[in-house]
Amino acid sequence: MTAPFLDALIQRTSLPLVDETNVDAFLAPAAGECPNALLFFSGAAAPRPESSDVAAVLPEILRAFSGRLRGAIVAPEAEAKLKGRFQIFVLPSLCVTRATEPVGVLPKILDWSDYVEKIEAALDPQAPVLSAPAKPKTQFTFSQGA
Template sequence: MHDLVSPAAPAASGKTHPLVARLMTELGYPRLADFEDLRRFINLPGAHCIFVPGDAARNLETPDAAVILPELRMTFQHAFDCAVADDAIEAKLREATRALKTPAFLFYRDGTFLGAIEKIRDWDDYMTRVTHILSVKG
């Protein structure tokens, strides 16, 4: 993976939820601290998913999404790589993609935004939506 920023950066509540931190510390997902990090990451070859966790202290779905994302990646046989959006870019990133609810998974291919999945969904819904998003020609 691409280590862009230290995983220790805090969320809006002042603390990164342990399951979100695990994505970075154990699974090696980079934290995208600014729009330059984001640009570099999404312009790498292939498909990418940016996890926008939101504030886990206020959004009880955030830890669930942090568990679901690695499972989705495994289910889709690593068809996309993953990163975590830092709190510093979250609001503008959500506005730019019109994915206003968190937690959210934002999908890109070769620098082009493909689609988003907001909030927690049923597993079958994830299967349908991710399949559709990954089939979009960027």
């Protein structure tokens, strides 16, 4: 199930739709392909006002970074399963990856200059891979009263 704005984006751009079964195949660059990709987590499964705005700017971002960034749309029914892996906490979001690892997340709609700045930073080969926030450690101690 997709939203009308997502159907229009797919038709207009021919971007692949990825889910948990094929995302790794998409992210693994073919010979001569750039290692970086941009995944669109649209939030289309539940209405979100900014989803159609991000969908409108996505083709422009891919044009601006042509040859340096490949794009795909995460299937709405797969977003819940893939959000944690790609450090997505807000929908809609764009996730910049280096091969199969997330190196940048751009939540909601941003100014064009912010997109350019943040994506350039994520495309830097030295950009760190995003990791899950550390979970708080709980320690229990037992003391026996005298």
